[in-house]
Amino acid sequence: MFDPQVLSSVIITLKNARTVFIAAHIQPDGDCVGSQLALAEALQLLGKRTVLSLDDKIPENLNFLKGVKEIAPREPNGEDVFVYVDGSDSKRYGKALNRASSGTRPVILIDHHVTNEPFGDLNLVDTAAASTAEIVFDLIRALQVQRTPSIAQALLTGIITDTMGFRTTATTPATLEKGTALVRDGASIPQIIDQVYNRRSYAFLRVLGYAISHSKLERHILWSAIDYKTLQDLGVNNGTSGVVTQLLSVADARIAFFLTEKQDGHIDLSLRSRADVDISGVATRLGGGGHKQAAGALLPPPFETAAQRVLDAIQQEYKP
């Protein structure tokens, strides 16, 4: 839970502001964009002018959210307050975080990451929350703004994307209660699922087909790899993150990994494991990092030996 005194200070700071700069982090996801849009609309309903910044490209599957066109890469420019949502450290905001131009004006950080670096003057942080949207939900309630259907939809998009639809172990009864309240306010889970998850490109589906068809299952490890030329032939440059999840859906698989070769010859590794297997040590051993059940690394060439290097690292980690 965040500090209630911090919440009071954030409320006073925002209520006193005429203009509020709100930034979401680079490599944006549904939680940062949804939190940003919901907070902006709530502040607009209180008569504030908002400036929305994101120093990166917004994923196409979030274009259905109201107000998404107002977001653009922007630097702070004399606004009264600067709010940063869902970013665990100051490096994740690109040019949107420029303390020099904010001068003495207050910086508010709203975040839920365990690895949070509290770089704000006011840090509204709850590491027990499954999403930043849940903290923004509390903030909007404390601001006494009635949630419109579009505020509700933006917040629920944040909750659903960060919890994979209430499915992660971080999902609490409070998460579900907020989800219920947002549906009552007019948000639609089927619409969010349809827009966010069921708008994949046909090229992505063909990468999935290729990955499955070329997969190998050895000692409860299910893995696959795709080289850069094949990715190019299939028309995919990025967005293969759903593949490894599909591999781990097989009963016999306790660890799954997927390798994609990049243009410069380096290889992206995505690692996933069942709840009773901690994969983070394998990623660290390979120069990467991440969580217990989801981790990754960037491996040096050559592509041909990459899978064996990962299999060796798994074996070293579990049979020392």
Added chain:
Amino acid sequence: MFDPQVLSSVIITLKNARTVFIAAHIQPDGDCVGSQLALAEALQLLGKRTVLSLDDKIPENLNFLKGVKEIAPREPNGEDVFVYVDGSDSKRYGKALNRASSGTRPVILIDHHVTNEPFGDLNLVDTAAASTAEIVFDLIRALQVQRTPSIAQALLTGIITDTMGFRTTATTPATLEKGTALVRDGASIPQIIDQVYNRRSYAFLRVLGYAISHSKLERHILWSAIDYKTLQDLGVNNGTSGVVTQLLSVADARIAFFLTEKQDGHIDLSLRSRADVDISGVATRLGGGGHKQAAGALLPPPFETAAQRVLDAIQQEYKP
């Protein structure tokens, strides 16, 4: 909503019974088995003896539910009350529904299907409920039984499987509220998802890979087909129902279908469509049936022309 007077009568009937026969329907799913087990445990806590019947094989992915081994194909045999859960008509219970042997003893039907045939003496039916488990939730509360973690897990399994994890349009705020209460009682969404959905066979995954790799996208119709010999080579006899859902996850696809050739030469058709396309007429035209967004049919041989027959039926239905 069901009739509150029916609920009162059901409560009195169950409280007066010493032995209760509870049957789930054939081609069982998580909702019927979860509802059956939750009601049985609640009645056992009230000191009743329960006899659990299911005239079919229980899917392996439900084996994690407590008490599942107590379920077997059984005929009514002198119990005081006979309860049938989640079946829309009397034909869906096989030999578990034998009115002759129940004689004058009361038959209770608990169901949520719109197409419900009220064959019970007492029909506790709510067609607005997204799952039968939600009605059993109300019944257990009315019986004043405290939900144990295993009752909660069985009910939440019913809710999650029938709503695809709160994702269907039938999911109401009441559904989400019950889900929240069940998590508070000790049920685990991650465990249910892991057990029910992430225990696919590697053979199934290879069928998915084959289907995707051989799929075609034409005029917003994404389809694929697999012949009997290939299915045999991949080691799959049944359970290809997840394939068509994956096909429909592509942005350009408004209709998806998947054909699987059976041993006798007939072809199973699975049809799916986006929310704004009603596919049920296509299935009817091909001798099948179903819902607006999910329908199916059994097509006669030959396999080679089956896809074209479906494509023609779609064209006839939408461009008459």
